Amino acid sequence: MTITLNSKIPTGPVSDAWDNYKADVKLVAPNNKRKFKIIVVGTGLAGASAAASLAELGYQVDAFTFHDSPRRAHSIAAQGGINAAKNYQGDGDSVHRLFYDTIKGGDFRAREGNVYRLAQVSVNIIDQMVAQGVPFAREYGGLLDNRSFGGAQVSRTFYARGQTGQQLLLGAYQQLARQIGLGNVRLFNRTELVDVVTVDGRCAGIVTRDLMTGAITSHAAHAVVLATGGYGNVFFLSTNAMACNVTAAWRAHRRGALFANPCYTQIHPTCIPQSDETQSKLTLMSESLRNDGRVWVPQNPDDVRSPDQIPENERDYILERLYPSYGNLAPRDISSRAAKRAVDSGRGVGPLKNGVYLDFSDAIRRLGKDVVEERYGNLFEMYERIAGENPYDVPMRIYPASHYTMGGVWVDYELMTTIPGLYAAGEANFSDHGANRLGASALMQGLADGYFVLPYTIGNYLAPMLNKPIPGTDHPAFKEAEMAAATRFQGYLDIKGTRSPDWFHREVGKIIWDYCGMERTQQGLEKALSELPALYEEFQKDLRVTGNGESLNQTLEKAGRVDDFFQLGMLMCRDALERNESCGGHFRAEYQTDEGEALRDDDNFAHVAAWEWTGDPTKSVRHTEALEFNTVHLATRSYK
């Protein structure tokens, strides 16, 4: 199969591309929109905003979530904020600067066109969310407040205490709920996508499994949007919610959607370190804490004194020392590796020596406890609840953990995958963050895709299909996919082995974390690629799923998700092995500067790697899309 990856970026200056696109785009007349059915899978920021906006325009929308309510999606857990180039602070921000910061933050591995558009529509997002009643933080004069985030030298982050994701998701959910109440959106809750169906090369719909009854059902549509989040749970321990999974994206991949840059995963620097062997997930502490918290470790690895007894001159403020101009606000990948190096050198803190301090004592002295509480009170409480220590008195202990995945389903400028009619939005796609995402940019991208991009681009695809029939759910392709799904789920039940899906998930996660985590080597990746197929074979022979497939069965749900994580994990390691450079979150130990920073190879790797499924994840075919930088100049990323 020959595949050409056409990004479809409009020609001309990047600053005019989106306006030019909108001027030329094909439209569907208001009275014709109701003739089109669009499926939206996932109801997080990207999915809820897309479903609501498309329904407002007049399309028939079916929305799917595996949660009990759309409001549970993991966007809700984002804490720190959302970026927008409003320049309300008058500190030199602009669309161009947000664009540049995002390209640079992504280590020059994202597409200029998509990122510029993201920066442009960021300003509309804030307007939209305020109109919907999102209670963003305000100054006493009543205007919106901003804070700064890693990788930026301006304050452009809007926030709602430490619950910005919650408030934005509730805003989008409420828009969606309104459309459900009006009858414009049909909601299918506790329903999981189990396959994507294509007919004559176009996406014809999806097959779902009702988690309450096990019923497998087909749904036909003119277009399908996957807004199903990232795959960070492949590591088992991550800051993702327990149910986050790659299944929708992976099933689309298996049906022909190329999967791009799976090795670009983000390890977030400020999570609460693992405390014991029963740990099921890790908890993030917002990056906004680095505005006022100082990261340090004792200079002496054998220092056993309590942190307040260690004098200033025996502390190493690692980020301030290494990156003076950004200090504690250095980007995530860079801060994470600095923490890892400190712990690897034996200077880790805490009972397991697996963290670094994030210290607020200077901030409390400078600002007073009240101001610190005002800014971070709920985060401090959360820390105390989990770690059992009071961060007003004792520095927090933090360590990096898997948090976000920049890689995902390959999409073009219209957010369409390599399957016509199938779109991917939000974290599920790969397009905007390159090899590293800046803080407060995930919420921005999810809402940009759902509110301001898809409503335009989907019409362009649908317009020529007006009044033409589409395959119904009685088409043999749907029946074949239903059968395959039923067989697959029955297969998990029939193995009757000895190990639970969680046991396998923990094991596969360990391998991926050890060899394809914060630091990767050729040798390690090769080892992972020899161990993973063996473990996968064991999974297929020794899995135990109790209960049956005809009623609610959480073990069976988990089995399907772990199966897909295995296959994705192998592809991740392949991708990391083939990318012989370091960039952003992908750090290959062989490719580093004398100072231990990522060393890119722009001559050979200034491209997107997009993988084609062949039936065996270790034998996927690698395609490339060259990245062109016409507006910014490729430069070594420096935050010193």
Place this chain on the structure above:
Amino acid sequence: MSQHLTNLTLKIWRQSGQNDSGHFETYEIDSISDEASFLEMLDVLNEKLIGDNKEPVTFDHDCREGICGTCSLMINGQAHGPERATATCQLHMRKFKSGDEIVIEPWRASAFPIIKDLMVDRSAFDRIIESGGFITAPTGGAPDANLIPIPKPVADAAMDSAECIGCGACVAACPNGAANLFTAAKISHLNLLPQGQAERYKRVEAMVETMDEYFGSCTNHGECEAACPKEISIDVIALMNKDYRAAKFKNRKELSRN
């Protein structure tokens, strides 16, 4: 360093589906780290049950950081357990001691039918939001975000209400199974803000009346506030009642309909 709790007895509600009458089963946990969360303790139990070829306990959970509102559980008769302002997922075993007997039940309310074991159906909450828990502001065309200054105390008060995670603890804790705290939290979030004024009275009327279709009545016990993991103040109910009364006068057309 972490300590271990030993000899815990769990009495857990098991119910295979809506048509089953359900019963308590007793399980022993020999040893668990005090660093483990309550749900991680249930994970350990479930792994053991699968090991014994028995069906694990079904319970709702997701983010495990106290924000998604998916987790529930009545623990020793208290919604979300003994720790104040804490959802079950953030409750840790250090709040218990060796030898404890812990009774674990699902949310108990007729508006939340049991699906299986400890999992209940809370979609009545979604029906309340769908009836009016929003500001009508279709995508596109919103004015500049700084056009309407909102006094900080107003924005803060709206945020206090908006923190509701929709878990349903308020309903489970209420002797009447009322959803007034949940509904009032959403209403006051939107009704306090300038953007919410246009639909203020229509909103409160629609939401209160949808609430009444599913849930019991409020008789000011205050259990909801005590159980709320986000410490939402019962004051919001007074705000809701005030607006509802005003709505019944203002929306005369609606009034004559009844």
